Amino acid sequence: MLLGYVAVIAAGLAALVWSADRFVDGASAIAQRAGLTPMLIGLTVVSVGTSAPEILISITAAVTGSGTLAVGNALGSNIANIGLVLGVTLLITPLAMRRGTTFIDLPLLIASALFTAWLIWDLELSRGDSFFLLCALSFFFLRIAQHVKDPSIDALTPSIPKLSATQAWLSFSGGLILLIASSRVLVWSATQIAVALGVSELIIGLTIVAVGTSLPELAASVMSAIKGHADMAIGAVVGSNMFNILLVLAIPGLWGNLILDPEVLSRDLATVFLTTLLLALAALWGWNREKGSGELRRGTGFALLLCYAGYYFWLLDSP
Numbered sequence: 001m002l003l004g005y006v007a008v009i010a011a012g013l014a015a016l017v018w019s020a021d022r023f024v025d026g027a028s029a030i031a032q033r034a035g036l037t038p039m040l041i042g043l044t045v046v047s048v049g050t051s052a053p054e055i056l057i058s059i060t061a062a063v064t065g066s067g068t069l070a071v072g073n074a075l076g077s078n079i080a081n082i083g084l085v086l087g088v089t090l091l092i093t094p095l096a097m098r099r100g101t102t103f104i105d106l107p108l109l110i111a112s113a114l115f116t117a118w119l120i121w122d123l124e125l126s127r128g129d130s131f132f133l134l135c136a137l138s139f140f141f142l143r144i145a146q147h148v149k150d151p152s153i154d155a156l157t158p159s160i161p162k163l164s165a166t167q168a169w170l171s172f173s174g175g176l177i178l179l180i181a182s183s184r185v186l187v188w189s190a191t192q193i194a195v196a197l198g199v200s201e202l203i204i205g206l207t208i209v210a211v212g213t214s215l216p217e218l219a220a221s222v223m224s225a226i227k228g229h230a231d232m233a234i235g236a237v238v239g240s241n242m243f244n245i246l247l248v249l250a251i252p253g254l255w256g257n258l259i260l261d262p263e264v265l266s267r268d269l270a271t272v273f274l275t276t277l278l279l280a281l282a283a284l285w286g287w288n289r290e291k292g293s294g295e296l297r298r299g300t301g302f303a304l305l306l307c308y309a310g311y312y313f314w315l316l317d318s319p
Contacts, residue, residue: 002193002196002197005189005192005193005196006189006193008185008186008189009186009189009190009193009208009212011185012182012183012185012186012189013182013186013212013213013215015178015181015182015185016053016056016057016179016182016183016186016212016213017053017215018178019174019175019176019177019178019179019182020052020053020175020179021175022171022172022174022175022178023052023171023172023175023176023179024052024175025163025168025171025175026163026167026168026169026170026171026172026173026174026175027172029162029163029167029168029171029172030168030169030172033165033168051239051240051243051244051247051248052179053179053183053212053213054073054074054077054213054243054244054248055243055247055248055251056179056180056183057069057070057073057183057186057187057209057213058070058073058074058248058249058251058252059183059251060180060183060184060186060187061073061187061205061252062251062252062254062255063255064184064187064188064191066187066191066201067125067252067253067255067258068200068201068202068205068252068258068260068261069187069190069191069194069201069202069204069205069209070205070248070249070251070252071125071202071205071249071252071258071260071264072201072202072203072204072205072206072209072210072268073205073206073209073210073213073248074244074245074248074249075206075210075244075245075249075264075268075269075271075272076205076206076207076209076210076211076268077210077213077214077240077241077244077248078241078244078245078272078275078276079206079210079268079271079272079275079308079311080210080211080214080308081214081237081240081241081244082237082241082275082276082279082304082308083275083304083305083307083308083311084211084214084218084305084308085214085218085237086234086237086279086296086301086304087301087302087304087305087308088218088222088301088305089218089222089301090296090297090298090300090301090302090304091298091301091302091305092222094295094296094297094298095234095295095296096294096295097234097283097286097287097294097295097296098234101234101235101238101283102280102283102284102287102294104143105143105235105238106238106276106279106280106283107280108139108140108143108242109238109241109242109245109276109280110273110276110277110280112136112242112245112246113245113269113272113273113276114273115132115133115136116133116245116246116249116269117265117269117273119132119133120260120264120265120269121265123259123260123261123262123264123265124257124258124259124260125249125252125253125257125258125260126253126257126258127253127254127256127257129250129253130250130251130252130253130254131250133245133246133247133249133250133253134246134247134250136246137242137243137246137247137250140242140246186209186212190204190205190208190209191204193208200261202261202263202264202268203315206268206315207312207315234296241276245272267314267315271307271311271314274307275304275307275308278300278303278304278307279296279300279304282296282300282303283296286300
């Protein structure tokens with residue numbers, strides 16, 4: 001029976017990743033037909049689309065009373081994005097860092113983690129906390145608006161598929177329907193595994209679900225690095241993590257006050273903060289004032305992967 005649930009999770013994750021791509025392709029094509037520029041589409045539709053699996057799983061988990069799974073997915077995805085995604089990417093090739101990413105985006109991500117810790121210090125995610133997290137997300141959109149004025153972003157804009165109006169709407173609606181269905185199946189099977197193994201939904205969200213929903217970022221970052229678009233790889237992770245902590249984490253609180261385990265603050269959110277801080281310090285260490293750019297090297301990737309492995313050992317020691 002347990003193997004059956006694992007197979008369902010694998011199928012659900014595959015459907016989730018595939019449907020997210022179809023959803024983003026359709027939404028991008030529709031937005032282009034509506035007159036949005038490719039750059040603006042890349043910074044809005046595509047950025048939100050990469051977090052679509054986490055968002056749909058969070059909504060589904062909250063609706064079905066599995067809010068702690070949604071919290072685990074949000075925090076676990078952030079840890080996986082930095083420790084696993086960037087760690088693996090950096091082992092393949094060093095990544096160049098832009099000034100804005102080093103001195104604005106990463107500090108904003110650190111500030112978001114600290115702000116979240118302040119909100120849930122009482123180990124409760126309330127509707128008020130969720131409201132403040134969503135308000136903080138608006139500041140990130142202001143940062144996106146600054147990107148629109150930067151002509152150097154044009155080279156980093158992902159390509160938009162050429163679809164007819166009918167194809168675009170079919171891709172958008174079909175992707176959305178499959179996203180909803182696959183997320184529902186994934187949450188159900190993850191909950192069943194938690195019951196069968198006698199572990200909490202939080203742990204399942206932090207591990208199986210979080211790694212699965214981080215697969216799109218891993219694929220996008222590795223391919224971007226190989227193609228020489230290093231800042232797109234960093235930007236995908238930073239953008240996804242910002243949406244995870246300010247949007248995905250906020251969703252379960254909108255359905256009512258959610259009591260959190262102490263480990264959420266002392267272990268999981270602390271790891272989100274420490275891994276983000278390590279990434280920011282490495283970016284500052286590699287900054288070259290004369291060139292006006294920086295570089296993250298393979299040593300940083302190795303350190304991030306070690307942190308990620310250490311976090312998993314920490315989880316295994318947890319009750």
